[in-house]
Amino acid sequence: MSIKKNLGLGLASAALGLALVGGGTFAYFSDTEVTENTFAAGTLDLAVNPTTIIDVNNLKPGDWMPRTFNLENNGSLDISQVLLTTDYTISGTDEDFGKHIKVNFLRNEDKSGVLLPTNVIVSKTLYELKSMSPDAVKNLSHSIFAEKSGLKAGTKDKLAVQFEFVDNGEDQNNLQGASVELKWTFDAKQTKGERR
Structure with missing residues (x-):
């Protein structure tokens, strides 16, 4: 190879090296932040x-049975509604x-009005x-003294x-020995979504 060619290749190699070195030594400021985020459902x-x-057993027509119970919200979210569904099975008779x-009556004592009780179920x-x-x-009473609807x-x-075993004034002998197995299901519903 001639000196001109060697010198040309050397200059080309040097120019390429300078271009690579110049491009690779670009300086800039930098800062990085990392966030840690959590989504936890209630x-x-x-x-x-x-x-x-x-x-209860040994009921006769005309008997009535008062009872009390609590609905408790043991979760971390407020409840907007508790829907009650009724189902039952009968035995010992062909009649319903x-x-x-x-x-x-079924009355929510915490949601009742001051003057008149407001019942969830009436007769x-x-x-x-x-x-x-x-x-x-x-809260069916809309009283300012009663708690708002829902369960916090x-x-x-x-x-x-x-409850009452209704005495209808007629022969109810066909109900002797009969029983009802009552199943009440309380279905809690969440409140609406909101901006958080």
Whole structure:
């Protein structure tokens, strides 16, 4: 190879090296921050205390049974509604014994008005309640002295209920030895989402 070619290749190599070195030594300021974020879901935890509201035997037409129980919000989220659904099974008779057991009232003591109690259920048979889903924690009185509807986290509502074996004034001998196994399901609903 000639000196001119060697010198040309050397100059080309030097120019390429300078270009690479110049491009690789670009200086700038830098700063990095890292954030650590958490999303934790709350809990809905409704409890009924006691879990057996009523357990009676040897009933006769005309008997009535008052009971009280608590709905407790043991979760971390507020509850907007507690919907009550009724189901039952009968035994010992071919007749629907649920038509003879009446809930005279179901009252939320914490949501009732001062002058007049406001009942979640007013005079309905178990048979009629099967087609309803009343809200057990709704303030129906609209009284300024009663708690607002819903059940805040960490609180409880006291409920009073009265059952009656209705004496219809007719022959009810076909109900002797009959029984009703009542299942009340309390379904808690969360409050609406909000800006956090």
